[in-house]
Amino acid sequence: MREITYAEAVREALAEEMRRDPRVFIMGEDIGVYGGAFGVTLGLVDEFGPERVMDTPLSEAAIIGTAAGAAVVGMRPVAEIQFSDFLTIGADQLVNQAAKMRYMFGGKARVPMVVRTPAGSGTGAAAQHSQSLETWFMHIPGLKVLAPATPYDAKGLLKSAIRDDNPVVVFEHKLLYRTKGPVPEGDYTVPIGQAQVRRAGTDVTVIASSIMVLRSLEAADRLAEEGISVEVIDLRSLRPLDADTIVASVCKTGRAVVVHEANKFAGFGGEIVGTIVESEAFDFLDAPVVRLGGKDVPIPYNPQLERAAVPQAEDIVAACRRLMRESRRAAVRP
Amino acid sequence: MREITYAEAVREALAEEMRRDPRVFIMGEDIGVYGGAFGVTLGLVDEFGPERVMDTPLSEAAIIGTAAGAAVVGMRPVAEIQFSDFLTIGADQLVNQAAKMRYMFGGKARVPMVVRTPAGSGTGAAAQHSQSLETWFMHIPGLKVLAPATPYDAKGLLKSAIRDDNPVVVFEHKLLYRTKGPVPEGDYTVPIGQAQVRRAGTDVTVIASSIMVLRSLEAADRLAEEGISVEVIDLRSLRPLDADTIVASVCKTGRAVVVHEANKFAGFGGEIVGTIVESEAFDFLDAPVVRLGGKDVPIPYNPQLERAAVPQAEDIVAACRRLMRESRRAAVRP
Amino acid sequence: MADALAVQTERLGLAPERLVHMYRQMRRIRHFEEEVDRLYQAGRIWGTFHLYIGQEAVAVGAVEALEPDDYITSTHRGHGHSIAKGASIPLMMAELRGKETGYCRGRGGSMHIADVDAGNLGANGIVGGGIPIATGAALACRKMGLSRVVLCFFGDGAVAQGAFHEAVNFAAVFQLPVVYLCENNQYAMSMPVRRGLGNPDIAARAAAYGIPGKTVDGNDVLAVYAAVREAVDRARSGGGPTLLEARTYRWRGHSKSDANRYRTREEIEAWKQRCPIRRFEEQLVAAGVLSAADVERIAQEVREEIQAAIEFAEQQPDPDVSALAEGVYA
Amino acid sequence: MADALAVQTERLGLAPERLVHMYRQMRRIRHFEEEVDRLYQAGRIWGTFHLYIGQEAVAVGAVEALEPDDYITSTHRGHGHSIAKGASIPLMMAELRGKETGYCRGRGGSMHIADVDAGNLGANGIVGGGIPIATGAALACRKMGLSRVVLCFFGDGAVAQGAFHEAVNFAAVFQLPVVYLCENNQYAMSMPVRRGLGNPDIAARAAAYGIPGKTVDGNDVLAVYAAVREAVDRARSGGGPTLLEARTYRWRGHSKSDANRYRTREEIEAWKQRCPIRRFEEQLVAAGVLSAADVERIAQEVREEIQAAIEFAEQQPDPDVSALAEGVYA
């Protein structure tokens, strides 16, 4: 299959959905001739024109709120928030309006909108342009939250999001935009709510999403050389979360590492630990579930500090090794 | 000791701190002659005047942002956000500015500000006036987050927050304002970062905060009649979190129930489960840690639905009973 | 009809039946609110609500200027907007009672009454929260090639919100078919407009966005109708958004928690002297559009209608708690 | 001095030494930015930054109107503001290189350079994010009985942000000592002002808040000085906030990711013809304040100063990774 970049896959999903459904349009800051801060929408305005590829004023609350208003009366807007950090500016419209409208109105409204937004660190853009705020939006009933890790999923999940009748927030890690992978031409979708086992293994389950999937696979390769067999789960969909896939894997391996770039403290890794502990997998745990996440600091500018602020492949390797050691201790648990 | 209400305790803390330190002032919507939506600041403008009890325009982003700006140059503002749901409007100023300023500036700035805000359900105010968003702000390095459950702590923790050199968010549950308890006259503080064991027990540890502490104590009374001995921990401080007190208790009881009103999914209960599982307490767990939290719905208006949407004493009772049953199974764990 | 009114309504193209309809609508709102307050005092409505009493001319005059399939967005003080837009009073009453058959199946209550299919995009608990929604609906109307217009209600307090600013600028940039109608009832809760806004002349802000602005007497239903009609016609014909300010007054407390410490009895009384309903009634009677008997009959019919709605609501079932989670996702 | 300039500077109370200082400041900014760009191309600066080239007259003219202990808030395009406010170029360079001895210990980088003790409350990565901060600082100045004023820089794009609206209204309501200075460089990234704002006349928005507003030629350093000076004096004497708009132009791309697809070469060239530095230089030379030799000497001194700063930065230590978590909490 042909290989394209993650950014191209997102663009292709947008173009195909706009061709398929006249109700779909995209809106955001500098997404037209500029092509977006990361070039994701480059060229789309040429095919679809400024009415369907709308350059908006510099107003995140208005972008998200007008998307919600357009959705509730029948359009299917896809809004881009240039950096996910700026979701904080449109948070009321996303959380108090878009997410709750349907329920507050007695289940009688539909808000089919998507918010796409680049997230994460690694570009030296510092504390206000590098956050991972998925947990915030996972915590809000009425929203769906996606974090595709591959170009294939970037296209397939975005199409599912656009066709979904609910507000969906899609986090796209900046470092993924240039990664390449096989992506079918033409139409296909990836269902929302299904995790995928990216690598099968028997000793440890590593549960990851977005950029951390790539780092987990890298860690798994290294650990294989040491004879540690790692199963890597790509969550893909953060809300709804695919508990079954997680639990089945942990029942098999008896060991789990949860890794995300979002701050570890009060991050969604806790939800996954809780899900494992509440499940039958608890009885199969040979060692405590380990969480890896962002350190308790805003993302720093200096590249060494920035790298140290979030989990890297070597941290995942170390965590898995520790887990293998510890589980021997666990055998003699009181 | 004399008993006063939670609202009176908050008011007393504000008054005493304003008398003690001329840099302290309070600002917010309708906190002057109106006395605040819940009457917390009633009468303060009479003693301190409109310059220190500032009625602001209806602008949450400006309230939080100006508080941050005033703090960074030397004042100690205490801002009130009339309902915690409206933190979503000032989120950028709180999360991207106030919380990060010090770190972004190389540790060379101080932002001594407090944001007080009524939270939670139970008043029939529906989905946009009843949320519990503590988890959001716990997730942000640079912020401290408090959720006092008693009038004593409401006064003592607020004083600590006002004297703290960092941005502190204090969540005050609306249903607590009218509750009464012993509160010393005059000055005392409750340290930030220390949980308190509200009731000692040996069978199950219930970890709660805010209104859930009261419900947990009620549950503990009922369970005592059944011979189940419950230890109730009041977290009080959500960030920083007092892991030691939690872990020590769970090591003792071997069973834990975490309960908060915030939505269970991706809520901070997961952080507590993760903390327990990562600690030595893991080896003492006789049963899975149970999380109780808000259901996956926006808070509904109808009182029966609203009540069913968040944990009640009977849910805590049921969870503890289940845990006692289950732990027998745990004994025969593979 | 006495000349003054005749000339005016002639120009506005308002036939006598429509004048009577508008009068009845104002009475229905007034009486609905009085009964809601009574039911609350009697402990039969809970939660919170914000009474529209004193502002009836704004909702009725404004909505009368719309076509049936135009949209509105409403506010926390939204009962009057809903009724003016044609909401069923029994279903509103059922919602306030938290019943399964209410507009929001008892999930929303006073601050979230909506009827999207009928063009009411909802009351809103967030001050200013409906302004971007209205703007987006207007954007959609244009994209869908509909000639619909969106009427966006909000209060003077909302003008201080960032959402107001971002959304109005957005509509101005794209010349969207939306009419922003600010109900300046002199206070945002306890904050008087003169202290809450650097410039208390709200309509003057239109210039900041390069759109037309106009102030109107919000207690004169025909003046409101005329101003909104003009703005709606402009919006429908591609002329873009308008910012209107209707000056009026809230007779009752902001909500149940209000002790009215921030204003004087005299001020309230003075505004009551300018009751929009009595004023319109006097015009209609003087003009011979209504007789004293008509007035009494209408009052009686409205009383009976609302009484029936209260009884209807009383008999409706509560939501089934097992259905708590229904309606979160489509 | 040639009459024109003499009269003008006389009126402004600007002695020749200050004029020369202003000229030197503009050159320092220009050359600093050129070197930053070069270092980036050479792979020795990473992350992102936004060059101030073309706008030097705004920062220099505005800050010259302040007292040393007045405050400023800056933006993502903040190098010029920092230098004008008296920042140490070596420490700025060290920060851009991510060094431990940089202004932010390498934690902040270009978008967060700050020196609170010296009155620079920081660059800001959030467009409009500094406007409430500036407003709060002004509130504090008044509460602390200081006669300090806050100068708040922001771009034309920030005008569309809710934070701008909420904060300016807040300052107007409390009559705070803050000067809002919008640098209208014609574009917010790729969005031209005429398409991003319903009314492209930004200063005209002052009326919406009931405060004075004024537009000034942002490429004329003395005009900027005069306008800001007037606003600062008003603020200091209790006259409240002012909204100023300085019309200028960004010569370079918005940031490194910019291919300039949204504007023409001709437009850029036309603005380069109006170079604020050359213009001021010509005035000063014509007026005999500077000789051709002075100009060359200053250019040389600036080159050397910046070269030294680059070498200084080169030699500075990187932060110790073990100190990652330092400075989150006080």
Ligand SMILES: Cc1ncc(C[n+]2csc(CCOP(=O)(O)OP(=O)(O)O)c2C)c(N)n1
């Ligand atoms: C964003 C936000 N801030 C504060 C509140 C609390 N609140 C509800 S209504 C109100 C006053 C609104 O005033 P106005 O917009 O003039 O409407 P009115 O009540 O006068 O009809 C306030 C402060 C809210 N609901 N939303």
Ligand SMILES: Cc1ncc(C[n+]2csc(CCOP(=O)(O)OP(=O)(O)O)c2C)c(N)n1
């Ligand atoms: C709230 C927010 N939205 C979007 C961005 C991304 N962004 C950075 S600078 C910029 C353009 C700002 O334009 P303007 O305010 O005119 O300043 P200029 O770059 O022209 O100096 C944008 C869209 C941001 N940093 N913050």
Ligand SMILES: [Mg+2]
């Ligand atoms: Mg009002």
Ligand SMILES: [Mg+2]
């Ligand atoms: Mg600009």
